[in-house]
Amino acid sequence: MKWLVTGGAGFIGSNFVFYMLDKYPEDQIICLDKLTYAGNLETLEGVMENPGFTFVKGDIADREAVYALFEKERPDIVVNFAAESHVDRSVVDPGIFLQTNILGTGVLMDACRKYGIQRYHQVSTDEVYGDLPLDRPDLFFTEETPIHTSSPYSASKASADLLVQAYHRTFGLPVSISRCSNNYGPYHFPEKLIPLMIANALNDKPLPVYGTGENVRDWLYVTDHCAAIDLIVRKGRVGEVYNIGGHNERTNLQVVKTILKALDKPESLIRFVTDRPGHDMRYAIDPTKIHEELGWLPETPFDEGIQKTIRWYLNNKPWWEHIISGDYQNYYEKMYGNR
Ligand code: NAD
Ligand code: DAU
Numbered sequence: 001m002k003w004l005v006t007g008g009a010g011f012i013g014s015n016f017v018f019y020m021l022d023k024y025p026e027d028q029i030i031c032l033d034k035l036t037y038a039g040n041l042e043t044l045e046g047v048m049e050n051p052g053f054t055f056v057k058g059d060i061a062d063r064e065a066v067y068a069l070f071e072k073e074r075p076d077i078v079v080n081f082a083a084e085s086h087v088d089r090s091v092v093d094p095g096i097f098l099q100t101n102i103l104g105t106g107v108l109m110d111a112c113r114k115y116g117i118q119r120y121h122q123v124s125t126d127e128v129y130g131d132l133p134l135d136r137p138d139l140f141f142t143e144e145t146p147i148h149t150s151s152p153y154s155a156s157k158a159s160a161d162l163l164v165q166a167y168h169r170t171f172g173l174p175v176s177i178s179r180c181s182n183n184y185g186p187y188h189f190p191e192k193l194i195p196l197m198i199a200n201a202l203n204d205k206p207l208p209v210y211g212t213g214e215n216v217r218d219w220l221y222v223t224d225h226c227a228a229i230d231l232i233v234r235k236g237r238v239g240e241v242y243n244i245g246g247h248n249e250r251t252n253l254q255v256v257k258t259i260l261k262a263l264d265k266p267e268s269l270i271r272f273v274t275d276r277p278g279h280d281m282r283y284a285i286d287p288t289k290i291h292e293e294l295g296w297l298p299e300t301p302f303d304e305g306i307q308k309t310i311r312w313y314l315n316n317k318p319w320w321e322h323i324i325s326g327d328y329q330n331y332y333e334k335m336y337g338n339r
Helices: 011-023 041-047 063-073 087-092 095-115 152-171 193-202 222-235 252-262 288-294 302-315 317-325 327-336
Strands: 002-006 028-033 053-057 077-080 119-125 175-180 207-210 216-218 241-244 249-251 270-273
Touching: 002 011, 002 063, 011 028, 011 041, 011 222, 028 063, 041 053, 041 317, 063 095, 077 095, 077 222, 087 152, 095 119, 095 152, 119 152, 119 222, 152 175, 175 222, 193 207, 193 252, 193 302, 193 317, 207 252, 216 252, 222 241, 222 288, 241 288, 249 252, 252 270, 252 302, 302 317, 317 327
Parallel strands: 002 028, 002 077, 028 053, 077 119, 119 175, 175 241, 207 270
Antiparallel strands: 216 249
């Protein structure tokens, strides 16, 4: 089986590459990644020499390059992780979110139609459902919850989902979509809440909590997300959406205090800062469909996963220090400059 994994130099995509190479050593994985600020080849260092793995630098929105790659490699399965993924950046500069997340998805699906594939899988997000009120803990996102987006990021992801469903209905493209809650774990870029707070706490820098810190996120350990995608692609029904999440709701303040406690740092490092515009209050996934249809259940409870993640950041300081210093962006030149 030949897989095209886009965005594989990012957080979840790289974890998916590791998961798949480990579980299916006979499969071939081609990773297409533009290496934006969020793409980091240092992350993939350990698999670059693996005969089952090929890295290709390129943009999913570059039609010519994508068609050429499909012509050459003829992938059986495409899993699209490539995206601009940070909500705060979408508030400052929405354009690139529309370009990559919507138009890039369109180009990939056109390539799938032209060259033929067994499955196109779109990695989407629970943010397409908007948010839930804090005073209704009985409410959860199901696959039937209406799309109701808040940020340019979530609007671009929802637009891509609609496009994917349209390509299924109009052209019969064999697609599936997964909508996952917040991930955490190794190789998470330190602009996102958990890695940012770990890095700042370790450097005794203030921990910026937006608004009151009461917003709730439903945290999922990244490997549980990877296992769910693998299952959906192999056994999930074509044309379907599957929500992924494991009932691990925490307020941001709870998460930040857990990190400080684990690192033995004082809560006086917490700084309440101006809220994110349009900030979603609560995300919470109902994973009944993926559990009942595919038997998926998360393996890592939050209290275990967060300690594992903190240990990973303690043991892999050079990885995130290179990001903070900007050094990681020279890695491609170092690796490929003279090739
Ligand atoms: P990330 O920002 O860490 O990684 C994105 C990767 O995509 C990077 O390697 C980047 O270089 C690459 N990329 C960006 N634009 C590209 C382009 N035009 N062409 C090719 N590559 C490009 O993101 P992530 O957190 O790993 O998220 C991966 C996917 O999962 C995204 O689609 C995101 O919407 C979705 N998702 C993320 C979460 C989460 O909690 N992080 C939860 C649910 C869904
Ligand atoms: O729910 C899935 C989504 O989760 C994904 O689709 C996105 O790609 C991913 O980035 C994530 O979005 P969030 O906006 O929830 O993640 P972020 O880590 O940016 O923020 C988590 C919460 O923490 C959110 O309520 C905002 C808050 N926050 C974040 C940062 C970076 C802070 O309070 N301070 C911060 O410095």
